[in-house]
Amino acid sequence: MHAVLLADEDDFEGWRDAARGLAVAGVPPREVTWQVGQGGGDLFGDEAPPPAADGPAFAVPRAFLTLAQSVICHSDPERFALLYTLLCRIRSNPQAMEDGADPLVQRLERMAKEVRRDMHKMHAFLRFREVPEPDGGETGGPDGAERFVAWFEPDHHIVRATAGFFVRRFAGMRWSILTPELSIHWDGERLTESPGAARTDAPSGDPVEETWKTYYSSIFNPARLKVGAMLKEMPKKYWKNMPETALVAPLIAGAQGREAAMVEASKRKLSEAEVEGLATADKAERRLQPGGNALAAWEAILADAKACTRCHLYKHATQTVFGEGPLDARIMFVGEQPGDQEDLAGRPFVGPAGQLFDRALGEAGVDRAQTYVTNAVKHFKFERRGKRRIHSKPEAPEIEACRWWIEQERTLIRPPVTVALGATAARSLFGRVMTISRVRGQALELPDGGEAWVTVHPSFLLRLPDPDKKREEYARFVEDLARIGERAKALA
Ligand code: URA
Numbered sequence: 001m002h003a004v005l006l007a008d009e010d011d012f013e014g015w016r017d018a019a020r021g022l023a024v025a026g027v028p029p030r031e032v033t034w035q036v037g038q039g040g041g042d043l044f045g046d047e048a049p050p051p052a053a054d055g056p057a058f059a060v061p062r063a064f065l066t067l068a069q070s071v072i073c074h075s076d077p078e079r080f081a082l083l084y085t086l087l088c089r090i091r092s093n094p095q096a097m098e099d100g101a102d103p104l105v106q107r108l109e110r111m112a113k114e115v116r117r118d119m120h121k122m123h124a125f126l127r128f129r130e131v132p133e134p135d136g137g138e139t140g141g142p143d144g145a146e147r148f149v150a151w152f153e154p155d156h157h158i159v160r161a162t163a164g165f166f167v168r169r170f171a172g173m174r175w176s177i178l179t180p181e182l183s184i185h186w187d188g189e190r191l192t193e194s195p196g197a198a199r200t201d202a203p204s205g206d207p208v209e210e211t212w213k214t215y216y217s218s219i220f221n222p223a224r225l226k227v228g229a230m231l232k233e234m235p236k237k238y239w240k241n242m243p244e245t246a247l248v249a250p251l252i253a254g255a256q257g258r259e260a261a262m263v264e265a266s267k268r269k270l271s272e273a274e275v276e277g278l279a280t281a282d283k284a285e286r287r288l289q290p291g292g293n294a295l296a297a298w299e300a301i302l303a304d305a306k307a308c309t310r311c312h313l314y315k316h317a318t319q320t321v322f323g324e325g326p327l328d329a330r331i332m333f334v335g336e337q338p339g340d341q342e343d344l345a346g347r348p349f350v351g352p353a354g355q356l357f358d359r360a361l362g363e364a365g366v367d368r369a370q371t372y373v374t375n376a377v378k379h380f381k382f383e384r385r386g387k388r389r390i391h392s393k394p395e396a397p398e399i400e401a402c403r404w405w406i407e408q409e410r411t412l413i414r415p416p417v418t419v420a421l422g423a424t425a426a427r428s429l430f431g432r433v434m435t436i437s438r439v440r441g442q443a444l445e446l447p448d449g450g451e452a453w454v455t456v457h458p459s460f461l462l463r464l465p466d467p468d469k470k471r472e473e474y475a476r477f478v479e480d481l482a483r484i485g486e487r488a489k490a491l492a
Helices: 012-024 062-071 079-092 103-125 159-169 210-216 222-232 236-241 243-252 255-267 272-288 294-306 340-345 352-364 396-413 423-430 458-463 467-490
Strands: 002-006 032-036 128-131 147-151 174-178 182-186 191-195 331-335 372-375 382-385 388-391 417-421 451-455
Touching: 002 012, 012 062, 012 079, 032 079, 062 079, 062 103, 079 103, 103 159, 159 174, 159 182, 159 191, 294 396, 331 396, 331 423, 331 467, 340 352, 340 388, 352 458, 352 467, 372 396, 396 423, 417 423, 417 467, 423 451, 451 467, 458 467
Parallel strands: 002 032, 147 174, 331 372, 331 417, 417 451
Antiparallel strands: 128 147, 174 182, 182 191, 382 388
16 A cells, blocks of 8 residues: 655645656555645555656646646545546546546546636635734835735635735735635735634625725626637737637627626625526627627727726716727837826827827837827826816726726737836736836836836926936936837837
């Protein structure tokens, strides 16, 4: 007998290494016991550790590894042994997984599906609540950042597997997710773990901010995930000729509405069957609607954006100011939010900051007409002072809510170079607070793998009171734009 002791319930690497060694040594499944935890692995007193995998490497179908990665997170204690049994079968018959009628394959696929559903629910239904800092400080922490805590009870061992999702979504926040088995914590830079917690360790009651509630409504959207995945796999130059592209526009169109219905369903605590029904209707609707290419997809996103109510800013602004420019642009510029004139005109960067931007682009040899220009936040945020509307800086929840649109624009256009003009744009693109002076003038990698550059916002130049300083900073800005232009050409 061989005893395998795995470090954690979701220890895929541990299982894989042990399974490889056992399979190479030809150990049959009935001669292996699998356990999780500290020591104490020897059930019968005659068990040996698994042999090291030092025989010739052997290949397994990618589909098996994908299946195994999900199944390992299942709560069924038999999962390790079941997977090892299938692995042994695959070694003697590489087609073993393709027998859809095989009870073992069916069982493992059902387990993988249950894990995926559990992860999906965690993505969709986990709710953070703001908590006071332990020191009771009014600023919410040493650097003024708020802290959020969520309680969740997954059915399976999925906390580590979902951590990346929450890090990407809430990269700029400090948060903890507490579950009975394991707790994870994100401080804006590092993910750490601690033991499981009790429900009473987490705050209860409604999430505090209306904008946060709105933001949550953006999380659960299968359409969005699929658009992203689909477009990533599909080089844009082939779009015109590919039948799948016919689905792109309808896929995007109305995604918000469908999502809102799903979120509404979850709020009303509809049964799982009803929520599932909505998702099925969503898929069916997509299948039924023909037509579409990159432009149609963009127009569909635009139509959705025009009706955006993801945060409260739509209530006072004149209109959504969406991005504009060619859809095959090599550079995407991202500003902060429309100003007074942009709000009235419905176009980005047409006011004073836009004019300065145009001039600098011209001096840098970059043709604005060849670029796509947009903003991190699509509605004008302002305070009224008499007849004047004074620009007011967007806050984290507004930026987060609006990231939906930037993600849609970037997924569709996939610019080789994206440029953050100022801190709000950088925060939106990177999902965390960035110090411009530290990252300026260099190619950076975005969380989705794209290339980004960060420079100042043109309004910063307009606000500089000292004319010499203004000239100096303007020259630096033109220099940045020129380098970005060269870089975009080099990536062509
Ligand atoms: N400032 C921005 O960030 N965007 C605009 O569109 C106008 C001013």
